[in-house]
Amino acid sequence: MRTLLIVLSGAFTLGGAIPYIIQIVRGKTKPRIVSWLTWSLLTGIACVASFSDRQYATGILMVFATLETLSVVILGLKHGDKHVERFDVVCQIAALIGIALWLIFNSPAIAVIAAVSIDLIGALPTFKHAWHKPYEETAITFALSAAGGLCTLLIVHSWQITAVAYPIYLVLVNFAQTSVILARSKYVKPGLPPELREL
Numbered sequence: 385m386r387t388l389l390i391v392l393s394g395a396f397t398l399g400g401a402i403p404y405i406i407q408i409v410r411g412k413t414k415p416r417i418v419s420w421l422t423w424s425l426l427t428g429i430a431c432v433a434s435f436s437d438r439q440y441a442t443g444i445l446m447v448f449a450t451l452e453t454l455s456v457v458i459l460g461l462k463h464g465d466k467h468v469e470r471f472d473v474v475c476q477i478a479a480l481i482g483i484a485l486w487l488i489f490n491s492p493a494i495a496v497i498a499a500v501s502i503d504l505i506g507a508l509p510t511f512k513h514a515w516h517k518p519y520e521e522t523a524i525t526f527a528l529s530a531a532g533g534l535c536t537l538l539i540v541h542s543w544q545i546t547a548v549a550y551p552i553y554l555v556l557v558n559f560a561q562t563s564v565i566l567a568r569s570k571y572v573k574p575g576l577p578p579e580l581r582e583l
Contacts, residue, residue, distance in 0.1 A: 386539050390444055393535035397448040400528030401455050407522045408456070408463045414520040415460040416513045418468060422506030424453040426499045430550050433495040437546040445536040445551060452529070469509075493545045500553045507557055511564060518568040526565070530558035 407413035431446035460466075485498055514521045533554030540547040 389535045389539045390441060393441075393445050393532045393539075394448040395532075396528045396535060397445060397532035398452050400525040400532070401452040404456060404522045404525040405459055408459045411463065412520070413522045414463065414513075414517075415456050416509045417457060417460045417466050419506050419508075419510040419513075420453050420456045420460055423503060424450060424457055426503045426506065427453055430496055430499045433492040433499070434546050434550070437492040437544070439540070439542070439544065439547040441536050441539050441541070442547050442550060445532060445554075448532070449529070449554070496546050496549045500549050503553065504557065507561070511561065514561060514564045515568055516572070518565045518572055519574050521561075521565045523562045523565040523569075526558040526561040530555050530562065533558065 404413060404415070408415065427446050427449040431443055431450055434440075434443035434446055485494075510521070533551040536551040537548065537555065540551070
């Protein structure tokens with residue numbers, strides 16, 4: 385059962401990138417590169433921290449999460465939303481401060497806490513994008529990432545921060561992202577006048 389859940393966790397997480405990538409190539413989904421680049425860095429950090437603390441189930445999840453985010457970054461560089469706003473700059477400065485704090489304390493647990501906190505900051509531009517242009521996001525990708533985090537939570541062998549912080553975060557943030565996309569899609573459509581998009 386444990387092996388099956390590990391496989392499902394990886395399949396959900398990495399498989400979630402497939403519909404996103406397809407929609408990127410079709411020009412329907414336009415990822416915010418600033419968010420996905422931040423996620424790639426942070427999932428990589430969390431991956432190293434998890435393995436260094438022998439939390440292998442979470443480490444495997446983060447390997448697949450890193451592969452997922454990197455694939456979106458690579459395609460998004462050509463097809464994504466590369467526009468940088470003041471809000472994005474603030475988020476990135478906060479992310480850099482968090483990384484500096486992690487390096488100072490040099491602890492796997494602090495690394496994961498910092499990574500989760502920075503990850504949330506890095507997610508804010510995508511939440512904003514999903515709110516204003518939900519038709520440029522792909523809900524199923526975030527839903528599958530949430531499912532991958534849930535599978536990992538079911539098999540972790542301890543409740544240490546390095547084991548559960550990122551899976552719990554992935555479930556919550558991806559569920560929230562999916563909800564925003566689906567809810568806003570009912571009201572915001574491509575081509576609508578700006579005043580109607582905000583109803």
